Amino acid sequence: MSSVELKSIVKKYGEVTAVASIDLSVESGEFVTLLGPSGCGKTTTLRMVAGFIRPTSGTLSIGDVDMTGVPPHQRTVGLVFQNYALFPHMTVRKNVEFGLKMQKVLTSERGPRVQEALELVQLEALGERMPAELSGGQQQRVALARALVIRPDVLLLDEPFGALDKQLRDHMRVELRELQQKLKISTLFVTHDQDEALSMSDRIVVMSEGKVSQVGKPTEIYEKPQTRFVADFIGRSNILVGKVESKGKTINAEGLILPNKGNVVAGAEGISVMIRPECVEITQSGSKATSTSADVKGKVTASIYLGSIVQYSVQINKGPNLVVTQNNTGSENLKNLTVGDDVDVSFPDSAIYILPG
């Protein structure tokens, strides 16, 4: 059973197409993330599931029931907004109770259910506080409890961590994922933050310009991007344009000669080759006794210190400029690399990924 299913959903505003024919499903208990840059249609899609926007065409079902034209208050969806949208004139308890009151749950049943929801987010002690008296993280939890208390068919989260500082965001990420797995609640999560998407999701839907670019598990999205957009958007990457040479044995990627492990047909041109910066290793020229198989040399043209990693730009001799990141392990070798240094460049064959199409 799928909790949410979108079939050929289109949303147009006059001539402007916000969402161009999307097919999407969230299976029972699954955590699905809509990931994309702003304006890609991810929030519009979420708001269509919530019922605030009516699709121009296509069908939308929740819990296998057609909900395409059903108003928001007749859908059981739990919605958490980026700004939390807590009711400022009600206590935490009243905020959480509101949904039960609207769904005409008996007063005697409401108390225990509110208590249960507050315990779920560890806020049972703060029930009588007003939202303005809570910290950002606590407000976030109240919003979550308020959405969960109505036992929704699906939990919808619209950039819920956007307003939190980085440390709290990382913490809430773990907490939300744990809660979601504990409750086995189907979740549709919207974010532009790839770290959030990669760390929390069962499946990621990468969106671009109102269309789905790729759907897959976090590892698939990161390691096997299906389009250039996905390769560019998720993580840092070197994308080189190459052609197959030497009777199909090698690929010449902008002057960098790579083995044709992907078995691209001989003579193919304009193929996109992706090499992730963290897969490349660079060492000071001649510092290693046993030189690596690939005889690639280059020169460091820029270095950016980022704390846990250092990012270098390396100009390959007679080849492209590669972005390379090295873990900052405190090794002297890493520290000694400065702009202008000659380096040996190596990467395993498995780091070479040919983008399809």
Added chain:
Amino acid sequence: MSSQEHYGSRLPYKFLIGVVTLVIFFLEAPLIILVIQSFTAESYLSFPPPSYGIRWYKEVLTSEDWLNSISLSLTIAAIVTPLSLVLGTMAAFALDRGPKKLKNGLQTIMIAPMVLPHIVLGLGLFKMALQLDIDDSMLAYIPAHLTITIPFVVISVGASLQTFEQSLEEAARSLGANRFWAVWYITLPIIRPALIAGGIFSFIISFDEFIITFFLTTFQRTLPIEMFSTLMYQVKPSIAAVSTLTLAVTAFLTAMLILRGQVTSGDKVIK
């Protein structure tokens, strides 16, 4: 470092205080004199009164003419205020949520009666009331007062809605409230200060209204009209007593408004 030094030397600061005191005195002096005169024990108006008493208050509160007019004015204001609030709030919502293209034009039309000369408005309403044969009755006073009170509600509620976070309503709707209940439980309580302000304005304006009502009455007299017609042929201290009573009601309501404003602006609950 004191705050006065911050603004410069002490002399201009004292000068400022002096000017402000003078301005306040000239603004309020006529009212103060009127209030003092109303407590005269004599049968004529004079300042300062040779002797004091509440003789004229007794007279006003036992006079059938005065009591009738006070009662009529209070009744009109009591009917106008809730109607003005409901209609004005509905209009403010329509302007806030409706098509943006129409907003400016409609808002101008809504607010026009506030800036139009009341004598012109009164003349127009008078002709209309005659045609419909509703002059000298509630049927004429109430719509007439509403035309000038509704703009105040539209402005105060409209301003409040502009800063209102609409995602709060969406949150309520996602939790099972339809549009009406979302507005009822969430929006209205949050914009309550604006509703109270609009209500108090409506009451004071209706209670105090003279020009338009004057066109519409023949035999019936609201309080301002009774005061005017009394003044036409005699100046008795009873006028000062009635004026003081009116002043007291208005001052009380205005004070409530100001106090509410302070309470709500200092309230962290209301954004």
